[in-house]
Amino acid sequence: MHRLLSRMIVSFAYMIEGSTRYRKIKNFFFNLLENDDYPYKKYFDIFMIVIILSSVFILVIEVREAVPKWLDDFDLYFVTAVFITEYLLRMWVFSDLHTIILNAEEESRYLGRELRLGPLFWQIVKDKWRYVTSPAAIIDLIAILPSYREIRVLRILVLFRAFKMLRYAKSLGSFIFILKNKKFELLTLMLLTLFFVFIAGIMLYVFEGAGHNDKVHNLFDAFYWALVTISTVGYGDITPVTAEGRFMSMLIIVTGLGLISFATSVIVSSFSERLMELRDERVVQEVQKKKNITVVCGYGIMGQKVAEGLRQAEKELIVIDEDEEKAQLAHKSGFRTICADAARSVIFERIGLEKISHVLCLTADDEQNAFIAVNVKSLDQSVHVTARCSDREIAEKLTYAKIDKVVVPEEITAMMGSVYAGEPVAFEAVQSILAQEHDSRIDEVEIEPSSFFEGKTIEDLQMDEMRLVLLGVVRRVPGGGRRFIFRPDDTFVLMAGDHIVFMGRDAAIAHFKKRLLR
Amino acid sequence: MKRIDGHKKRIVLFGYGKYGRMLYRILREAGYDITVAIWKEENFARAEADGVKDMRAFSPRSNESIRGLRIDPANTLLYCVMERTANNLFLVLSLRELYHDTPIIAISNTEENSRKLRYAGADTIIDIYEAASRYIVTDITRPAVSEAINEIVFRNNDLKIAEIELEEGTFLEGAMTGSIDFGRRGIVLLAIIDKELGDKLIFATKGLDHKLDAGDTIILAGKERDIEAFRAELVASNKTIPQGVHDES
Numbered sequence: 001m002h003r004l005l006s007r008m009i010v011s012f013a014y015m016i017e018g019s020t021r022y023r024k025i026k027n028f029f030f031n032l033l034e035n036d037d038y039p040y041k042k043y044f045d046i047f048m049i050v051i052i053l054s055s056v057f058i059l060v061i062e063v064r065e066a067v068p069k070w071l072d073d074f075d076l077y078f079v080t081a082v083f084i085t086e087y088l089l090r091m092w093v094f095s096d097l098h099t100i101i102l103n104a105e106e107e108s109r110y111l112g113r114e115l116r117l118g119p120l121f122w123q124i125v126k127d128k129w130r131y132v133t134s135p136a137a138i139i140d141l142i143a144i145l146p147s148y149r150e151i152r153v154l155r156i157l158v159l160f161r162a163f164k165m166l167r168y169a170k171s172l173g174s175f176i177f178i179l180k181n182k183k184f185e186l187l188t189l190m191l192l193t194l195f196f197v198f199i200a201g202i203m204l205y206v207f208e209g210a211g212h213n214d215k216v217h218n219l220f221d222a223f224y225w226a227l228v229t230i231s232t233v234g235y236g237d238i239t240p241v242t243a244e245g246r247f248m249s250m251l252i253i254v255t256g257l258g259l260i261s262f263a264t265s266v267i268v269s270s271f272s273e274r275l276m277e278l279r280d281e282r283v284v285q286e287v288q289k290k291k292n293i294t295v296v297c298g299y300g301i302m303g304q305k306v307a308e309g310l311r312q313a314e315k316e317l318i319v320i321d322e323d324e325e326k327a328q329l330a331h332k333s334g335f336r337t338i339c340a341d342a343a344r345s346v347i348f349e350r351i352g353l354e355k356i357s358h359v360l361c362l363t364a365d366d367e368q369n370a371f372i373a374v375n376v377k378s379l380d381q382s383v384h385v386t387a388r389c390s391d392r393e394i395a396e397k398l399t400y401a402k403i404d405k406v407v408v409p410e411e412i413t414a415m416m417g418s419v420y421a422g423e424p425v426a427f428e429a430v431q432s433i434l435a436q437e438h439d440s441r442i443d444e445v446e447i448e449p450s451s452f453f454e455g456k457t458i459e460d461l462q463m464d465e466m467r468l469v470l471l472g473v474v475r476r477v478p479g480g481g482r483r484f485i486f487r488p489d490d491t492f493v494l495m496a497g498d499h500i501v502f503m504g505r506d507a508a509i510a511h512f513k514k515r516l517l518r
Numbered sequence: 519m520k521r522i523d524g525h526k527k528r529i530v531l532f533g534y535g536k537y538g539r540m541l542y543r544i545l546r547e548a549g550y551d552i553t554v555a556i557w558k559e560e561n562f563a564r565a566e567a568d569g570v571k572d573m574r575a576f577s578p579r580s581n582e583s584i585r586g587l588r589i590d591p592a593n594t595l596l597y598c599v600m601e602r603t604a605n606n607l608f609l610v611l612s613l614r615e616l617y618h619d620t621p622i623i624a625i626s627n628t629e630e631n632s633r634k635l636r637y638a639g640a641d642t643i644i645d646i647y648e649a650a651s652r653y654i655v656t657d658i659t660r661p662a663v664s665e666a667i668n669e670i671v672f673r674n675n676d677l678k679i680a681e682i683e684l685e686e687g688t689f690l691e692g693a694m695t696g697s698i699d700f701g702r703r704g705i706v707l708l709a710i711i712d713k714e715l716g717d718k719l720i721f722a723t724k725g726l727d728h729k730l731d732a733g734d735t736i737i738l739a740g741k742e743r744d745i746e747a748f749r750a751e752l753v754a755s756n757k758t759i760p761q762g763v764h765d766e767s
Contacts, residue, residue, distance in 0.1 A: 294658060301627065301647045309655030358658055386654060390536060405657060409650035413625055414541040415672050416644050418548055420623055421529060421595055424642070425681040429709050429719055429737045430671055434652050440721035444662035467723050469706055471670070471739065474662040482662075484669040486677055486741065487706055499662030503708065504723045 006115045010105045013098035030093040033086070036281075037350075039288055048086070052165055055079050059146075083144045090140070094131040100124055139163045174278050182270040189263055193230065196259070200226040200252045207244040215239070230256040276324060279331065280338045283318060284350050287336065290316045293356050296335075297342035297372050298363030299326040302388065302409065306362060307335055320347060321363075343371040345379055353380040361387040366394050373403045433503070442471065442503050445513050449496035453516060459490035461500070466512055468504040475499075527593050528553065532576070532609055533600035534561040537625055537646070541599055542570065547674070555587055557600070578609035584616060591617040598624040598640065603631045607638050614639030676742045679708070682749065686732040689755035696727040703748055705740030 016022050031038035058075045061067055067075075100123055108115045131137055142160040166176060179186065201223035208216050215238040216222055225238040230252045240246045287293055292315075296307050299321040307330070310317050319330040320342045327339035340347045348356065359376045361369035366389045373387040386405040389395050395406040420427040433442055447453050453460065463470050472486045475498050484501075485492075494500075504512065529545055531538055532555045542565075545552055555576040556562055565573045576583040578600070589596070596613055598606045606624050613622055624640040626632040632643040657664040670677045684690055690698065700707045709721045713733040720728065730736070738745055 302651055305647055305651035306654050309651060310658065313655065313659040315659060360654060360658075362654075384658075386657065388650070388654075405654075407650055407654055408540075409646050410536050410540045411544075412650045412653050413537060413644050413646045414544045416649050417541050417597060417599075417623060417625075418544045419671060419679070420642055420644075421527070421545060421550060422548070423679060423681045423737075424621065425711060425735050426679040426737050427642070429681075430667075430679060432719055433708075433721075434656070434667070435648075440723045442660075442663045442666070444660050444666075446662075469708065469722050471666050471706060474665050482665060484665050486669070486739075487701070487704065489701075501662050501666040503721070508723065 002117065003114065006117055009101060009117070009120075010115065013101035013105070016098040017102060026093060026096075029089050033090055033093060036285065037288065048082075049165055051079055051082055052162065056159070056162055080144060083140070087137070087140050087144065090137065091128060091131050095127050097124055097127075100127060136166075139166075174274075178270050178274050178278075179267070181274065182266050185266045186263075189259065189266065193259055196230055196252060196255050197223060197226040200230065200248055203248050204240060204245055207242050207248065208240060213238075213241045213245070226252060229253060230259065232256050232260060276327065276339045280340065283336045283338050287316070287318060287351060287355065291355055291357075292316060293318060293351065294358040294360065295320060295342075295348070295351070295356055296360050296362060297321070298361065298369075299323075299330045299337075300362065300364050302364075303360075303362045304330075304333070306360060307333075311335070318351065343368060343375055345375060348376060348379055353383060356380075356383050358384045358386065361385065363388075366390055370394070370398060370401075373398060374401055377402060439505050440503060441506070441509070442501065443509050443513075444474070444499045444501050445516050447494050447496055447498045447500070448517070451496065451516065453494055454496045456494055457490060458488055458492045458494070461494075461512075461516075463502060463512070466504065466508040468502045468508055468512055471501045471503060473498050473500055527595050528590065529595050529597060530555055530587060530589055531597045531599060532578070533557065533598065533605075534565050534570075534573075535599070535601035537599040537601070538597075539564070539568065541597060542568070553587065555584075557605070578605050578612060581612055581616060584612055589617065589620070591620045594620055596620055596622045598622060598635075603627060603635075607631075607634055610635055610638040610640045670739050677739070678742050678745065679737065679739050680745045681735050681737050682752070683735045684730060684732050684752075685756060687756045688732075688752045690730045690736075690752065691732055693730050694727040695722070695730065700738070703740075703751075704744035705738045705748055707736060708739055709737045711735040711737075 032041055032044050035041060055075055058067055058071055061071075101120065104120045104123065105115050132141075139160055142157055143164050146157045146160075201219065204225060205216065205219050205222035209218070209222065216225070221238060225240075228235050228238075229249055232253065240249050294310055294315050294317045296303050296310070296317055296319045299307070299319050303319065303321070303326075307317060307319055311334075317335065319327070319335045319337045320340055321327045321330060321337070322339065322341045324339055327337050330337040338347060338351075342348075342361070348359075359372070361372040363369055363372075369387045369389060373385045376383055376385050381402070384404045386407060387398050387403050388407050388409065389398060390408065390410060392408060392411065395408050398406045416427070416431075419430065433440070458470065458473075461470075470487055472484050473488055473492070473494070474482050474484050475495065477483050502509075502512075527550075529550050529552045531542055531545075531552055534542070534554055534556050535558075538554070538561075542552060542554060552570075552572065554565055554570050554573045556565060556573055557575070557577055562573065562575075574587055576587060596617070598609045598613070600606045600609060603626060606626075610622055610624055613620070621642070622640045623642045623644065624635045626635050626643050626645050627647060629645065629648075632645055635643050653664070656667070669675065671679060695707065695710065698707075707722045709719045710728055710730070711717055711734060712720055712728055713731060719737075728734075738748070740748075
């Protein structure tokens with residue numbers, strides 16, 4: 001019998017282990033409940049917050065008014081059902097029972113003895129007990145209790161539902177998370193406060209409890225006074241009347257000021273320490289639904305200029321810099337910023353490589369840029385990677401490592417300098433066109449597949465009418481490369497995928513693009 | 519880089535750090551005569567290893583050492599490409615004091631330094647980071663434009679951008695820009711500088727026809743042979759100077 005049962009349990013565990021459907025469903029619920037990066041978790045969280053608020057709202061209404069039956073039923077059945085379901089689902093996704101069973105089975109097979117159900121059962125219970133005793137689960141459980149209407153006082157536990165909100169509202173959770181890091185300091189502070197309240201309370205009771213002060217009847221009154229005074233709240237309902245009592249007041253007011261400043265500084269320093277981390281987390285969440293993100297690694301002079309240029313071109317971008325000061329500067333300039341080492345994979349995985357179209361490695365250090373570029377390429381070859389370096393030799397190495405574009409700023413400067421040597425006025429013109437200083441600029445437009453202009457000629461584009469100057473056409477060539485055809489003549493036939501490069505005034509460009517995309 | 523034939527100015531390159539070295543290589547490839555003026559001792563060995571033929575010592579603070587380079591002010595371009603902006607600035611001040619009208623080109627790394635260098639007397643400033651970042655941004659936002667600029671401006675091929683200052687008596691004198699068929703000649707008119715309207719660039723996309731006069735400059739893009747053919751056409755049409763227009767490039 002025992003053997004049959006254990007065999008059934010083990011084969012059931014194997015069946016679950018092998019079921020992709022089961023795994024998919026469990027994964028879905030895990031993501032929905034626990035994975036902050038899952039896009040639909042947000043909607044679930046909002047739904048839960050609404051439910052909790054409605055429940056607290058009903059409690060408040062009930063204090064003075066009679067609540068309609070349907071609202072009461074909603075609170076009693078629907079809200080409770082949602083909470084119980086959520087509690088059970090969380091318990092389910094907390095750990096995998098079948099893994100525990102299969103591990104135990106493997107172990108017993110290895111040791112050559114039968115699977116013992118008793119210890120296995122205890123192991124499972126212990127595992128789930130870890131969930132049940134976690135602070136969040138305790139709050140969840142207490143939040144279910146107010147549904148038990150027989151005991152009226154349990155109604156106040158609805159407020160635990162408000163605590164439940166910590167689960168769903170990220171910023172509230174972050175606050176708790178920050179304070180958690182200063183547990184030691186805050187605990188010391190609390191003990192110190194309790195100590196002073198204890199001493200001051202007893203002293204006041206000793207000085208004034210024997211009938212000098214008609215407001216101090218017992219030790220509780222004295223402690224209440226001590227806490228109200230030390231916190232600098234000072235209601236004034238109990239005030240010392242003897243000189244000793246007043247002297248005592250003066251002492252604990254001064255102490256209280258110190259304690260409050262200490263508490264403030266602990267919380268503020270904790271916030272500033274963790275702020276960067278929280279912001280990084282927020283940035284990752286913000287870009288979850290974006291596509292074609294450009295990641296700028298390094299926010300030095302060059303990173304700043306490139307980021308600014310990309311912002312003007314309305315590109316989605318994230319700036320990464322491991323230097324806290326530079327990250328701070330990027331953040332202040334209004335860029336989505338993450339303070340991290342871009343040479344490590346984890347940051348790109350957190351953003352999601354499928355969302356990234358370009359990565360620009362622009363730190364001042366060649367090795368670091370090479371490291372970042374190779375890191376990204378090794379993770380995903382489809383991401384277009386541009387790396388900056390200071391030397392042609394390094395540039396060739398990087399090109400060999402299939403880095404899409406290698407930019408040597410010194411070389412570009414030198415090339416510009418050389419253009420100047422030949423044609424100084426033309427140089428000014430090129431500078432000015434590139435900087436888009438005038439209302440004339442160079443732009444491009446693609447002939448989309450099945451566009452009206454596919455198969456038409458350059459003449460059909462009627463560019464002269466809009467005073468657009470055609471510079472050329474960039475055409476894909478078989479094998480993956482691209483070729484620039486300088487000013488093809490009017491009979492040149494356009495193909496889908498061709499990019500027309502032209503110069504024109506803003507208004508004319510906009511009009512032309514509209515006509516082509518129509 | 520573009521190869522430039524015919525008459526060209528001499529170049530004096532001040533500084534042989536990483537920018538100087540790169541610029542030397544590119545200008546050399548383009549066929550310029552270059553004198554490399556070196557301040558730091560260690561750069562001599564470097565220049566020698568790179569095969570620099572004409573190298574001389576100088577100090578940015580000493581006018582005497584600069585005079586010693588025997589610069590021909592009318593036929594020289596001065597490139598200030600020292601590593602430190604402070605040195606470049608001092609050098610620009612010294613050069614401007616010595617040579618009032620010789621073009622000075624200086625590199626800079628920030629807008630602020632560009633302003634200082636311009637104030638000190640540099641005619642043209644190339645902001646290293648500005649140029650490179652513009653290049654990167656264009657490559658991402660408008661890859662075809664980037665390809666076109668590379669082909670026309672930077673890559674060593676038969677495409678080039680050229681400027682032609684119009685002399686008296688050519689067939690362009692008195693013509694309207696709209697009436698000249700540049701397309702038939704395989705070239706593109708990018709911009710003109712109308713002498714009457716100052717030295718501001720007027721792009722061909724402006725929408726207005728301009729009457730061309732002697733002294734105006736036209737900026738063209740095209741294949742080298744088409745541009746040369748156009749120059750030849752201008753020379754042939756010149757009624758006042760039958761021996762041809764002065765060709766600088």
